[in-house]
Amino acid sequence: MSAPAPRRSGRRPGPSSTREDVLRAARRRFAEQGYDRATFRNIAADAGVDPALVVQFFGTKQDLFVAATRPSVSLAELAEESGAGEPADPALGLARLLVHWLGKEEDRYAMLARIRSAASEPAAAEMVREMIHEQVAGFTPLIAGDRPDARAAMVALQFLGLVWIRWVVPIDPIASMSDDELAEWLGRGLRAFLA
Amino acid sequence: MSAPAPRRSGRRPGPSSTREDVLRAARRRFAEQGYDRATFRNIAADAGVDPALVVQFFGTKQDLFVAATRPSVSLAELAEESGAGEPADPALGLARLLVHWLGKEEDRYAMLARIRSAASEPAAAEMVREMIHEQVAGFTPLIAGDRPDARAAMVALQFLGLVWIRWVVPIDPIASMSDDELAEWLGRGLRAFLA
DNA sequence: TTCCTTTCTCAACGCTTGTTGACATCACTC
DNA sequence: GAGTGATGTCAACAAGCGTTGAGAAAGGAA
Secondary structure: OOOOOOOOOOOOOOOOOHHHHHHHHHHHHHHHHHHHHOOHHHHHHHHOOOHHHHHHHHOOHHHHHHHHOOOOOOHHHHHHHOOOOOOOOHHHHHHHHHHHHHHOHHHHHHHHHHHHHHOOOHHHHHHHHHHHHHHHHOOHHHHOOOOHHHHHHHHHHHHHHHHHHHHHOOOOOOOOOOHHHHHHHHHHHHOOOOO | OOOOOOOOOOOOOOOOOHHHHHHHHHHHHHHHHHHHHOOHHHHHHHOOOOHHHHHHHHOOHHHHHHHHOOOOOOHHHHHHHOOOOOOOOHHHHHHHHHHHHHHOHHHHHHHHHHHHHHOOOHHHHHHHHHHHHHHHHOOHHHHOOOOHHHHHHHHHHHHHHHHHHHHHOOOOOOOOOOHHHHHHHHHHHHHHHOO
């Protein structure tokens, strides 16, 4: 048989998709294991690359984390794209939007990575806080009424709880539910806080 | 000035509260930094003790985690103790119970430790799952109606979300709210899922 | 007092981590 | 085709980790 891929040093022939490969691997590791347990070494191994190359491309671990967990679209963009401006039932509309957002693998991994990592890495916690403020801010019209700040926080609470119970500590039947059914249940919870 | 506590080897004179000191320190570190960043070394330092002593007392890190994050009371016990059997508003009653539970520092730290650690340590995630099943099981009468399993999961969702938004990624105004006001808001969310 | 057990410190181990510096190979421009 | 920069590997580092083993000091029973 031929030599088992001697893996010489130096640049590989042909075009390279390494940057994207590394970002994908990093996003996945951060999402599944959190900041500390995702290491340069296992990320690089997933991408079929030397750890040092990851450092050269993206800098420190913090830098890599930021680059890998940047969401591809904002909630507002997704809302426009899917057309639903202000449906008859705003709670169900928002629920569907959130579920649809988390349905996209890349964005879900980015979210999961940030939320999981926020449990132990303060910088990630700050990113989650900012993200919640930004994303929720785009939906202030929905959250009118008394104490809009508290209502917004209760919406965020349900979003974080959803991510936990569907992916971090999967609990049935929510963990195995279809997106459509999940949106119904979430909408039922959100309805208490949307005017 | 006197010698700066030369810290000789061997047993210290007088009675010892070291076991409890170590458990308290461990619970706090696990709660504030999660499983990986709470180390034998910083826990031992907090307790004013050598890391090796912690190992000798409690065994492996997993063992220490289990010992330090054991809740002192169950929800059911707390419910009996606080007298509220089945109030007129079951959602508000459960909300008050949960908030009251998390109001006790020792139990809150135990919960926080488990939940934070569940983000990266699978064994802790399993503990959270079991705990939710056990504690929620005691309240099945409240969760009657159609799809009791999904309703129970939605209650768990709000509980996890609450812990996150009040202590892990503190978001105002919920993070700085009084227990009473918080219970009102949480009750409003739970009401959608209790018959 | 003597002896055993418990409590406690110290020094070290093997391992993994993030990060670095030297160097090899390829693509591309002039 | 020479030179330059992007891409890639390898070996090593200092630091921190969980854990171990040997031994020191105190408490308690005989």
